[in-house]
Amino acid sequence: MSLRFGGPQACGNFIKIPDMLLRHIKRAIAHPTDLLRVLMREKHKRIGHLRCSYTVLPGRSAETLLGENPLQNVTLPESTVPKAYTQALIQHQFTILGSGTQQQRYGMPCQGFEDFQYESAADIPSPEMQVNPSNRKRAAYVRQLIADDTYEPIDWQLDFRSGYRWRASQNAKTIPIVSGKGYDIKVPWELARLQHLPAMLLQDAPDKLKSRQEAVHQLLDFIAANPPGFGVNWVSTMDVAIRAANMVLSLWLIEKDGTLLPEPVRKVIACSLVDHGKWVKAFPLLQKGRGNNHLLSDYAGMAFIARALHGYAAAPKWQQWALEGLLTHCGYQFNADGSNFEGSVNYHRLSTEIVVWGLAALSPRMVHTDTRFTGLVSKLARASEILRTLRRPDGCLPSFGETDSGRFFNLNPRLVALDRETTSGVLLKPQMQDFMSDTQWLEAKNDPAETLAVSEALLFGYRQGPAAAIIAALMQSEALLPDQKACYAGFETVSPVEESSAEPLPLYPQQEWKISEDCTGTALSCVKCSGLGLILIRGRDLWLLVRLPMQSPEAMVHQEYDALAFELWAEGELLVPEPGTYVYTPHPSLRKQYKSAAAHGLPPFDVSDDAALWDKGGNIRRRQTGHFRWEQRAEEIRLYLDLPEAPGLTPPLQRCFRFTEGTLQVSGSWETGAKTEAATPARAYGELAKATKWLDFRQLEKLSRAY
Helix, strand or coil, X not given: CCEECCCCEEECCEEECCHHHHHHHHHHHHCHHHHHXXXXXXXXXXXXXXXXXXXXXXXXXXXXXXXXXXXXCCCCCCCCCCHHHHHHHHXXXXXXXXXXXXXXXXXXXXXXXXXXXXXCCCCCCCHHHHCCHHHHHHHHHHHCCCCCCCCCCCCCCECCCCCCECCCCCEHHHCCCCCCCCCCCHHHHHHHCCCHHHHHHHCCCCCHHHHHHHHHHHHHHHHHHCCCCECHHHCCHHHHHHHHHHHHHHHHHHCCCCCCCCHHHHHHHHHHHHHHHHHHHHCCCCECCEXXXXXXXXXXXXXXXXXXXCCCCCHHHHHHHHHHHHHHHHHHHECCCCCECCCCHHHHHHHHHHHHXXXXXXXXXXXXXXXXXXXXXXXXXXXXXXXXXXXXXXXXXXXXXXXXXXXXXXXXXXXXXXXXHHHHHHECCCCCHHHCXXXXXXXXXXXXXXXXXXXXXXXXXXXXXXXXXXXXXXXCCCCCCCCCHHHCCCCEECCCECCCCCCCCCCEEEEEEECCHHHCHHHCEEEEECCCCEEEEEECCEEEEXXXXXXXXXXXXXXXXXXXXXXXXECCEEEECCCCCCCCCCCXXXXXXHHCCHHHCCCCCCCCCHHHCECCCCCECCCCCCEEEEEECCCCEEEEEEECCECCCECCEEEEEEEECCEEEEEECCCCCHHHCCCCCEEECCEEEXXXXXXXXXXXXXXXXXX
């Protein structure tokens, strides 16, 4: 017989340690920096339910906690966000990761996702009774500060696409991220980032007072419904950090004209920022001494928390922690050419944006003589230039590599307003009519205009739009690289070589397009970004982006099996879009499908063992390395890409892009067939486009309702 004492089993005079605990111990010994996080996690699990988890700070006033507002009396350019969109946000009509525009509320019916649908519970307790008992008193106090009896609370725990709800009373460290059940934990996370609040506050609408009141009500609603460390919205530290930054910016915008919120409200918001700071410091996403965009978000979010809580005792240490973290981890997360190490265009954009905002919030403490700082600024300049170079003629980025449409701030989104019927003609699986608002808002998620604006404001002192003006107010100093923009380029020019003597593989014609005669010969330019594995060919009315076989030492987290795939824009139209990303955890098989070679119009791997291609997280296991050549011939130009044989997976592959007078011909060393047809492209995370009616965003803007 064995006895159980808090986990380990006692057998005679020996203690048998469970395998899971043993793995934790080994990991803590190998990586001492992880030990504190493990201990803090166990602490929250054991005592979180026994006492109130809210920070209260009796005897302290908001004035002694909150620092100077950097936006006070700063004139910001007016946002281009339609006033009707602001009104939709005030009415809690949100569009989150493919949900369609719907009014979010408790007990709302949900349309379901794919073959999954969860029924809304008919007996949902009142919001103040959903939190764990030890936090109810404080939650009720916060909720009574909402000075509007008609305010309808938001259901922050709901995936309002599938209908699944998490419990606000459950310890966040015991909530698993489940795959394959149809519900998406990213939906409540995305809403709880509160990124819509600054966008709503920047709109210079006639009823600006109403926007401010609504923003305050939503802040208090969130704080009351989500006690620190409980519920789904405290699971991801990245989202906690991003939410904190948006809370800080919202508070600054609300009080920009010098009119302060009532002391109890300011105190509650300040204490909530303390809670966010404690959580981010305790649980940064750092594994084996390294991290990714999640860790960058932790540092950047902490920079805003520390900047806002100037009077809090831990703020200086938090600020130094954020600065040291950004300087250290950007060193390996960005390659020498400025590209991000995750192998995805859109994660490159997200990481660039995160670092720019983090440095802007930290600028009063930055040490310009630090060699790491100098190197980071140079990489940021190149990263920004990569984004500018990669923009398609419609202003959006291509979708090479995975994307979850993530942002740090989203202050001035590029939007179109469509009626329900038009939306049904644009999206492959439109939401059921009964669930959709009359006006559907679609956003150009891949448009990097705002990221470019803030990058160039930080680096070169450019001022374009409200986001850039906020950067300038945060900086309180000169630009980091004034008048030096021309010195940085993330792409390198590729010069054509003479015709190769090597015999190409037998090639089969696959696709052919008529193009302008000016798009051939010397009118074409060719540049490459080695870090992202991309080669870009441009002509007067031609834009061709091809994924190169990567030269990375290991498979990257958000890379796909897309070597030799391409995206083509010609004659004013996107002729071949990349499939993009549909979803992550709700449907793992669909995630793998969109990352597969077949989804990119390439031969599928000839392998029966799925584990040879994918790890448990759905990330690729196999690197795709190879080479290319750009040949100048007498009357034509050819781009050859070669992918050597992968034993047990594929034979050698070759693809050729042949430019002649008025024609672009694509051929490959494999015959096309049903198995190599590209997947239906996703406009953004969770949004599938109608394959027979692909409209780029400029075409959608022509269909948009006038507001």
